[in-house]
Amino acid sequence: MSFNGGKQKKSAVIADAAAKVAARLASPEAQARLAAAAEASRNRSKAIVQGAIIDPKFLAKRVTF
Amino acid sequence: MPACGVVPYDLAALCRLVAEASNDRAESFERSVHATFFKSYFAELGAKSILIEEQYTDRDYLEDYAAYYSRCFHEFPRSCRRLHFLSTELTEADYGKVLNGDASLRQRLESHYLGFVVVRPIPGYAIGRTCLRTYAEHGSEGVRSFPVTRSYEANLQGLRLSLQSLAFQQQDRVVAACATAALWSAFHGTGVVFHHRIPSPVDITRNATAHITDETRAIPSSGLSPAQMADAVRACGLEPVMLRTHDIAVLKGAARAYLLGRIPVLMIGGIYGASTPLDEKAVHAVAITGFCSSDDATPEGQLRLESNRISKFYVHDDGVGPFARMAFEPLDGNGHPTLTTSVAPTSEAIGSHFFRPEGLLVPVYHKLRVAYPTVLATTAAFDGLLSWLRADGAELPEFSWDIRLTNVNDYKQECLDNAALGDARRAILEASMPRFIWLVRGTEPNGTLDILLDATGLEQMPLCFRCVAHGSALPDWFDAMRDEVTEGSRQFGCESVATQILALNRP
Numbered sequence: 001m002s003f004n005g006g007k008q009k010k011s012a013v014i015a016d017a018a019a020k021v022a023a024r025l026a027s028p029e030a031q032a033r034l035a036a037a038a039e040a041s042r043n044r045s046k047a048i049v050q051g052a053i054i055d056p057k058f059l060a061k062r063v064t065f
Numbered sequence: 066m067p068a069c070g071v072v073p074y075d076l077a078a079l080c081r082l083v084a085e086a087s088n089d090r091a092e093s094f095e096r097s098v099h100a101t102f103f104k105s106y107f108a109e110l111g112a113k114s115i116l117i118e119e120q121y122t123d124r125d126y127l128e129d130y131a132a133y134y135s136r137c138f139h140e141f142p143r144s145c146r147r148l149h150f151l152s153t154e155l156t157e158a159d160y161g162k163v164l165n166g167d168a169s170l171r172q173r174l175e176s177h178y179l180g181f182v183v184v185r186p187i188p189g190y191a192i193g194r195t196c197l198r199t200y201a202e203h204g205s206e207g208v209r210s211f212p213v214t215r216s217y218e219a220n221l222q223g224l225r226l227s228l229q230s231l232a233f234q235q236q237d238r239v240v241a242a243c244a245t246a247a248l249w250s251a252f253h254g255t256g257v258v259f260h261h262r263i264p265s266p267v268d269i270t271r272n273a274t275a276h277i278t279d280e281t282r283a284i285p286s287s288g289l290s291p292a293q294m295a296d297a298v299r300a301c302g303l304e305p306v307m308l309r310t311h312d313i314a315v316l317k318g319a320a321r322a323y324l325l326g327r328i329p330v331l332m333i334g335g336i337y338g339a340s341t342p343l344d345e346k347a348v349h350a351v352a353i354t355g356f357c358s359s360d361d362a363t364p365e366g367q368l369r370l371e372s373n374r375i376s377k378f379y380v381h382d383d384g385v386g387p388f389a390r391m392a393f394e395p396l397d398g399n400g401h402p403t404l405t406t407s408v409a410p411t412s413e414a415i416g417s418h419f420f421r422p423e424g425l426l427v428p429v430y431h432k433l434r435v436a437y438p439t440v441l442a443t444t445a446a447f448d449g450l451l452s453w454l455r456a457d458g459a460e461l462p463e464f465s466w467d468i469r470l471t472n473v474n475d476y477k478q479e480c481l482d483n484a485a486l487g488d489a490r491r492a493i494l495e496a497s498m499p500r501f502i503w504l505v506r507g508t509e510p511n512g513t514l515d516i517l518l519d520a521t522g523l524e525q526m527p528l529c530f531r532c533v534a535h536g537s538a539l540p541d542w543f544d545a546m547r548d549e550v551t552e553g554s555r556q557f558g559c560e561s562v563a564t565q566i567l568a569l570n571r572p
Contacts, residue, residue, distance in 0.1 A: 011541050018545030021458045025549045030457055037456075038556035041449035045442035045558060052315050052438040054291075054307045058333075058423055063244040064288030065336055065349035065384065065408065 069119070069222060071157045074112040074150065076104045082117060086146035086184040087191035099192055099235065101412040102386035107150065110179050110198060116149035116160065118221055123147075123183045125249075126193050128265035129240045133284065134187075142186040145193060149219065149226065153177035164222060171224070178226045181219050185237070192235035192386075198228055199355065199388055200379070207359035207376055211388070213254040213329045214354070231329065231354050233387035234266070241266035243350050244289040244333075245273070246383035248297050250352040251329040251428055258327045259430045261301045272300035291333055291424065294350070298428040306427040306436050310334075313393075313402040316422055318372040318468060319437040320353050322503075323427050326470025329354060332380065334422040336408060349408065349420065354388060355379035368445050371467040377404075384408040391420060432521045433470075433501050439524050440468055440503045446559040447516070453553060454546070461542055464507030470520060473498040485512075485535045493533055503528075512536020516562055527561030534569055544570040 024030055072078050077091075080100055084091040094100050123145045134141040153173055163171045183193035196219075199211040214229040232253040236246045245266050256263040264272065267284070273293040274283035281287065289297070295305035310316035310332075320330050330353045335345040358374040367373075377392040391404040406420040444466050451461050480486055480493045501520035506513055515533040522528050534540050543550045543566050554563030 010538065011545075014538060014541045015545045017458075017460060018542055021454070022546050022549050024457045025454075025546075033456065034453060034553060034556060037449060037453045038553070038558075041446050041557050044449070045446050048312070048315065048442040048445065049438045051312050052308045052310075052319075052436075054309045054424055058309070059292040059295075059307075060290055061333075061348045061423075062288045062290055063242070063294065063333060063348045063350045065243050065347040 069160065070117040071155050071160050072115050072117065073154065074107065074115050076100065076107075078115060079103060079107075079148070082115065082146070082148055083182075083184050083191050087186055087188050089188040089191065093189070094191065096412055098385055098407060098409055098412050098415060101415060102389060102407065106197070106386060106388075107179075109200060110150070111152045112150045112179055113153055113177075114151040114155040116151065116155070116221070118147040118149065120144045121147040121183065123185075123194055125234070125265045126183065126185050129237070129267045132267040133240050145186065146184040147181050147219075148184060149181045149221065150179040150197070151177045152179055163224070174224070175226060178219075178228055180217075180228050180230055181226075183234075187237055190235055190237040190239075192233075195233045195387055196228060196230040197233075197387055198230060204357070207357045207374075209355060209357045209379070210324075211355035211379065212324045213327055215254065215257045231352075231381065231387070233381045234383065236383045237266070239285045240270055242270075242286045242288040243383050244294050245269045245286065245297075247331050247350040247352045247381065248273075248294060250354070250381040251331055252301060254327065254329040254354075255301070255303060255428050259303060261303065264297075264301065269297050273297035275300070288348075291426065294331065294333075294426055298426070301428065302431075303428040304431050304433070306425075306429050306433075308425045308427070308436065308438065310422045310425055311399075311401045313396065314368070314370065314373070315438060315441065316402055316425070317356075317375045318370055318441055319425055319427070320378065321356055321372040321375060322437050322440070322468050322470055323429075324353065324356065326472075326501075328427060328429060328470070331426040331428075332378070332422050333424050333426060334420050336406070337419045337421060338417065345421075346418070348423075349382075349384070349406075350426075351380040351382040351389075351391075351420075353378050353380050357390075368448050369463070369465040370444075371465060382406070382408060394419065397421070430501070435503060435518065435520050435522055435524055435528060437468070439528070440505065440518055443518065443528065443559055443562065444468060444505050444516075446557045447554075447562050450550075450553050450557040450559055450563070453557070454542075454549070459542055459546070461539060462509035462511065462537055464509050464514065467504075467506040467508065469504050469506075471502050471504045473500055473502060476502055476504065476517070480533070483535075486533070487535070489533065489535070493531075496531065498530070507537075509537055509539075511538065514539055514566070516565070527564075529559075529561035529565050532562065532565040532569060534566070540566055540569040543567055 080095040180197035185193040219226040298305040359376045379388045394403040503518040505516040518528040
């Protein structure tokens, strides 16, 4: 979306578009999509953090080269 | 022998000067991986002359000498030779004129200074403290960045020759193995940022083995374990952050984020032969000192991170040289990253080995409690929220995310210089902020969004304490969908970020 007007005009255009989006988001289908997407996102976040935990076996390796 | 001499630079001269000072044969050094590296590095820097400084007392070698070499039956000299490199042709007569006060020649010498190599009197392990200029910022492969360099000053007969670099040295296989050499280089960076004493190699090996002892003696050193390396970090008053790096996003992202916070990062991994990728030959450690970013785009559907553009690391690899290249290869069969390395038993075998990173060790100040993976996870969650809103028609901008560690002073200085912030600038400058900040900067065609996370906070608490935006329509969109954004962010686990963005449009 491009805006040529001032900030107020821009905000008004966004408010109008956002109201339509908000109406769609209120539907049960959208809420189900939110739940699924949020769960996938939480799993990904968990995988990032847990995947970076060092393997205890690694700590005992010997850096010799 | 005069205290100083000058010779034209070429590889044969370099090898002869190193061999003479280390009681080695020039042919032996010429065949080494280090000589091959220096040949290519000095060609890139445009070296033309070598200024030879005799009887140089090097603090690090002197401590190693006092702790070990002075007690050997063989008499090792206690002083070194230091070689200074210049990108201008200089003769002995010219240097004589400099010492007689020729200001123009002195200025030429100072402005063409490329750095120095301390040559230790140890055959086979001659390369001591080495500070050389980095590669130029722009190269054919992309944009290079060396955020952890600091200023060094070489004092030579009244001359003060300065450069930006990070010290490198080769292991001597007695008081230091590769792990000690990599730690020593990293401490040269953290010593300036976090104000701690920089230990000598022998001190590092002793500190590393003080509490976690081996079944065998510590010196001569046969290497350190990552746990011992972590102990060496603690001995400097810092905390070791250890991260597993099988995920390439964590490897590239964490290395880049900490380096931009001026913290050198140690990378530990296996060395593999190209023909037998499953056969780990040894475990190696290097200090990452820079990176090269190219214009390769992030694959469709993935989180768009600036760090995805990294095509190679520059590392202080004691088996190769300073700012040595390690290029990313395609992911292996397990989806793990692999890098090229010049480490090899002989110069003929360069290119026959590969490096597979297992972990990063980051020496940080104790208050820096939140580690990179938490920040990446928060960014991914927020990006997920935006994708969900977009899927139902919200015309939100696509952000590319630049994650880096910074501090309150650097961030506020950047804001002070940023006129695009307009009226919001004063409030940002007057706001109270934590000393260390994780800056997640989203860039879109019309502007930027800075998400500021408290790097000193508790990971289980909301970390986002402020957002700063200019040019982007995102705050207006969020303001117009307050309830949906609040509920969505709660479910995505990025409520504190959304709350701070919503706060931008409050009067």
